[in-house]
Amino acid sequence: MSFPWAKQYTPSHPAMVWLDEKLPLPRLIYGAVGAGYEVPRNLNYMYNFGFMAGLCLMIQIVTGIVLAMHFAPNSAIAFDSTEHIMRDVNWGWMLRYGHSNGAALFFAVIYLHIFRGFYYGSYKAPREMIWLLGVVIFLLMMATAFMGYVLPWGQMSYWAAQVITGFFTAFPLIGDGLKEWLLGGFAPDNATLNRFFSLHFLLPFVILGVVILHIWSLHIPGSSNPTGVEVKTKADTVPFHPYYTAKDGWTVGVFMVIYGLFVFYMPNSMGHPDNYIPANPMQTPAHIVPEWYFWPFYAILRSFTQPLLFIPGKLMGVLAMFASILVWFFMPWLDKSPVRSAKFRPLYRKFFWALVIDVLVLGYCGVSPPEQPYILLAQLATIYYFAHFFIIVPLVSSIERPEPLPFSITEAVLGHDGQAALAAKG
């Protein structure tokens, strides 16, 4: 949004004046991510992950497009063409490791971005739409990552396709037909690989479109901040450029170091060795687990081993797994506290960290074999997960006594804010 004190774009070079009249693209950029966009002065590093997520999306698109120049989406040769990329194509190994590790780090960044939202109440009015679009982005990311994982047509690829499309067989009556329609057959095969390739190529551009909407809706109220107090005066903000371009640039550098460590020194650390075995429809690997970023959801899926309320365990598991993400859509309305930031919400803050631990426990159960005590642990953690959203959050927001909020962002930063006090009087 442009606060009244935001700088206006004033081109000086005649060519830029000419362009500004015909197509004001530089003006758009100046106002959206340049000196014309005013941002709270007190954002901490948790607010850098949105920018890093954008970078990750770009990395995935660039490495993905070049990989597609060498990959063959045919079940007879897909595995070999992947090995061809690894061994024969110039820099192919780097591009492929860059794409697979890039996907994993993209999820790491997104989880930090989402939990930043939970902590600082970023989903609250007037930023509900930013949050809702964010959840849509996350769902699209999951679909994209899954279909990408199927492409190399190794054992884990094949069985991921089988098990994940199997989710849909849980729905009564239409389930089996739905799975066959998704796969284009009774089991994953060439038809499946072909369509997954087509969609895996498409979806990142859909994500890009939703990210543009996400940022558009962000720019209407502008970013929130760690105090959760809205911007009041010019003293509360600084221009995005150069202040946040520089700050985001610094964390991009840190990100690239970590990314480089994975790509060059431990490229397979997050992968699964079974995926270097070509797909075999006759043999399921002894221990199938998804990539780490799906472990918590996988644990929820598996924790329904018995029918519940006459609903078969399989259907309950699938419904619970979908619900565990869909419930995020309701956060803006489940959390009724008028105070945004957990910094001033002593009770919510404790439950926030309890949720973090709960999700880590779920992740741990998700990667463990489906045996006791992990099944029981996953069941308890699943109950707690849903209790957090449906019981704890609404309850806490109505009984909690928040701590006093600072008068303004400037007061929170400097300890005093003469201007804001005057502005409030006048």
Place this chain on the structure above:
Amino acid sequence: MAQDAGIDTPAADSGSGDGALESGGVRRRDFINIAAVSAAGIGGLAVLYPLISQMAPSADVLAEATTEIDLAAIQPGQAIKALFHKQPLFVRNLTAEEIKKATDVDNNPAEFATLRDPATLADRTKPGKQNWLITAGVCTHLGCVPLGAGPGEEMSRGAFGGYFCPCHGSTYDTAARIRKGPAPRNLEVPPYEFTSDTVVKIG
């Protein structure tokens, strides 16, 4: 709006031309609007149908296929995996003890009532051939291949001695009935017939 756009449209009550009220109070232009929008809508749906239908299994995938399997070499207690409809098929020669384990459940009403997907061993095999347990090798949970039919998997048949799915722990008994874990149904029995004493035709 026509007026907003500055287009000169005869008023509805001017009594003549496009805007004239027909007997039912319907203007000719309304009819054209509804007809055009309906045609576009139906046309859109007509285009959508092939776009959705193309994803369904294609004719070559659907083409009926049958598989013949020679049972002669399968010893009691042994099982093999065959390929049927591009998916694994389990053919198992049950031992007398395994048959008894399954029929003990059938003959004990209390225990039979606990089955998630009730069926007797006799229901799931051919008369006189109760030792031949022929089922899909596809877990009814999410489609993994359970352990217990492959070479060297005799020790991984799970607590009920039939098959064990490593993916999420579904456990099947010696009639390939679901007994424990998340799977909702027994392993599916495909249509098949014995063409001789030692040959079955699947499909």
